[in-house]
Amino acid sequence: EVQLVESGGGLVQPGRSLRLSCAASGFTFDDYAMDWVRQAPGKGLEWVSGISWNSGSTGYADSVKGRFTISRDNAKNSLYLQMNSLRAEDTALYYCAKDIGRIYRNPRMDVWGKGTTVTVSS
Amino acid sequence: QSALTQPASVSGSPGQSITISCTATSSDVGSYNYVSWYQCHPGKAPKLMIYDVSNRPSGVSNRFSGSKSGNTASLTISGLQAEDEADYYCSSYTISSTLVFGGGTKLTVL
16 A cells, blocks of 8 residues: 655644655555655645755745755655744645655656644744 | 646536636646546545546546646536536646645536
């Protein structure tokens, strides 16, 4: 069964850091690009970041550029999101998602995890 | 304000067809044929329904179809069923190498 399981969310104070992880199983992880997408409470979907199969290219939404870093470890079938200088507006459910292609370009996400919740509050 | 504009809500009766529009308000998204549509049921992960304007992933019902004319993409659901009631989001790749989502459309099956 193709599965993505996110972890690492929680309550964090503004300005602090948090690292999200996503464990993949049931497919050949290093054949696909991966993405992070978030959904703030009561709001719509917002793409956060994407990474190609070999980490050769990455992309970030303007709202997180310079603060968040996406990475992957193909040997561990894992995707990560390092989030620094967190703000209240980063509060959201963060989804890990598998792309249908290898290259980070035109993200099209066909498998999603259930998400991990990040709350930024003092 | 999103670069992709969707109606806040649409509704239809079982068996009918409905169309959800997605209009690019910025030239950096409208020129691409890289529009996708996602279905979101409350408490569940989003599901890819259409990609690259009109392609259906394996396993998605052929009642779902996509099209694009100029700067407006559309998702059409035919033979509306109760389980189609959900939020629908369009997305598009941009010339800035990012992905933007529309604000979402709530579909109500009457």
